[in-house]
Amino acid sequence: MFTSIRVRIFLFYMVLFTAVLLVFSIAIFEQLKTDMYSNMDEMLISRAEGIKGSIDAYREAEKLEYQKDGRPFLPINELDMSEFVSMAVKLLEEDEKYDPRLVKFDIELFDRDGASIAHSNALPYQINIPVQDKAEAILGNISFHDYVIEVNDRKKNDMRVFLRPVTEDGRVVYLVQISTSLSNLYTSLNRLRIALFVLLPLSLLAAGLIGIFLTSFVLRPVDLMINSARGMTGMDLKQRIHVPKTNDELQHLAEVFNELLGRLDTTVGAQRRLIQDITHELKTPITVIRGQIEVSSRRERSGSEYRKILSSTRDEMGRLGKIVENLLMLARFESMEIKLAKEEVDLYFIAAKTVKNLRVLAKKLGIRLSLSGESLLVCGDEMYLESLAVNMIENALKYTKSGGTVEVKTVKRGRFGVLSVKDNGIGIDKSDKAHIFDRFYRADKSRSAEGYGLGLSIVRSVAEAHGGTVSVKSQAGKGSEFVFSMPLNIKNK
Ligand SMILES: Nc1ncnc2c1ncn2[C@@H]1O[C@H](COP(=O)(O)OP(=O)(O)OP(=O)(O)O)[C@@H](O)[C@H]1O
Numbered sequence: 001m002f003t004s005i006r007v008r009i010f011l012f013y014m015v016l017f018t019a020v021l022l023v024f025s026i027a028i029f030e031q032l033k034t035d036m037y038s039n040m041d042e043m044l045i046s047r048a049e050g051i052k053g054s055i056d057a058y059r060e061a062e063k064l065e066y067q068k069d070g071r072p073f074l075p076i077n078e079l080d081m082s083e084f085v086s087m088a089v090k091l092l093e094e095d096e097k098y099d100p101r102l103v104k105f106d107i108e109l110f111d112r113d114g115a116s117i118a119h120s121n122a123l124p125y126q127i128n129i130p131v132q133d134k135a136e137a138i139l140g141n142i143s144f145h146d147y148v149i150e151v152n153d154r155k156k157n158d159m160r161v162f163l164r165p166v167t168e169d170g171r172v173v174y175l176v177q178i179s180t181s182l183s184n185l186y187t188s189l190n191r192l193r194i195a196l197f198v199l200l201p202l203s204l205l206a207a208g209l210i211g212i213f214l215t216s217f218v219l220r221p222v223d224l225m226i227n228s229a230r231g232m233t234g235m236d237l238k239q240r241i242h243v244p245k246t247n248d249e250l251q252h253l254a255e256v257f258n259e260l261l262g263r264l265d266t267t268v269g270a271q272r273r274l275i276q277d278i279t280h281e282l283k284t285p286i287t288v289i290r291g292q293i294e295v296s297s298r299r300e301r302s303g304s305e306y307r308k309i310l311s312s313t314r315d316e317m318g319r320l321g322k323i324v325e326n327l328l329m330l331a332r333f334e335s336m337e338i339k340l341a342k343e344e345v346d347l348y349f350i351a352a353k354t355v356k357n358l359r360v361l362a363k364k365l366g367i368r369l370s371l372s373g374e375s376l377l378v379c380g381d382e383m384y385l386e387s388l389a390v391n392m393i394e395n396a397l398k399y400t401k402s403g404g405t406v407e408v409k410t411v412k413r414g415r416f417g418v419l420s421v422k423d424n425g426i427g428i429d430k431s432d433k434a435h436i437f438d439r440f441y442r443a444d445k446s447r448s449a450e451g452y453g454l455g456l457s458i459v460r461s462v463a464e465a466h467g468g469t470v471s472v473k474s475q476a477g478k479g480s481e482f483v484f485s486m487p488l489n490i491k492n493k
């Protein structure tokens, strides 16, 4: 299942999306929680300051009155505490009466030893702060604490408590404690938590559906390509796979694949043609041999008759052998099996040797065969270069009438050595020119001469294997010139 790109992309996308959403949700939740707490703490602080302010104002007013009467005004810590307590109780009562607030705060005052002296009436329960928490305040430090208060058997209330010591002349004189319920804050946070937990799977579901749609959309061209490739058979390489017009890598891939199919089609086609050609070409000599044997075996023959038949059979066998040999050489060239010798050879020397060997034939045909030129040192395989020269000169003799001339020349042309064979024979039609280097191709006019149409294929293979080229200039009825050219040896340049 995980081998499908579609599934892999989808899973990757989902894991990524889940992680992003989770991180995002947790961050939002934590930020909001921090903000809510700090808002609440600010309110607690301002409430405590308010209470302290009221007490200060009361004391200030009292001070004026004492001064008017000439009575001594005592600092809080020297006061009879009951006086301060009754003042605090009165103040808290008034505060509650005239100051209805949206957020309910409970207020309690403690003396400098931590004993409760007054509390707002709204406080239906006692918040018994642990001694160590109160000790901090008695030492003069403000502090915040969260407590779970039991309201009754079943109900518990979470409270946040702020302790604010009030000092006079550097000494703690009383403590203000402001507390408020955390239930609203918890409810809001819980609602957010639930919303996020519901939203998360819902967004994942939506993202999943979008993901499935997107991957299907993106991979649709691939599906089409797969389907069209499935419909192909090994035999029919003319078919092409579907090319998506997406102008991207997929389109490029499909095009490259189709080009490959095209090349395969050409190669397979050529091979098929080759097999047809070979069977066709081999059939004729085999039929001839079989016919001769059949005819000769019908009745008793004389010794000379048998000799004649056997010699003709040997000729046919020789031709067969030559075809097979040539084909084998071509096949080796094509499959790059041939390892060419890389020795220093002289093209002029090769041409001279070939001309010498063919001189008798030329004389017999009544053709003037001439050789001219200069030494051309190249790096190559003497045996194959010789067969190239033989094929080119043999052709010139074969397709030139008696009384004609064949000129073999070697010349330097820049960094290349050129071997040319020029005749004034029958020439080649324009329509044939493009095909004469193909295997088994023979122009109709040459059918009277012997041959299989393999010579020039060999010439071209040998030329190419030596990093060279072979070309032809010809005019029907006037003659032809075959030009072989290959890089010269460094010494000879
Ligand atoms: N010098 C030439 N003048 C005119 N036609 C030529 C010449 N050389 C080659 N051709 C044409 O090109 C064809 C192919 O030549 P190629 O040498 O491949 O085959 P071939 O000579 O017919 O047979 P093979 O060389 O196998 O005995 C020839 O059949 C002929 O029609």
Ligand SMILES: [Mg+2]
Residues within 6 Å of the ligand: 391, 394, 395, 451, 454, 455, 456
């Ligand atoms: Mg030939």
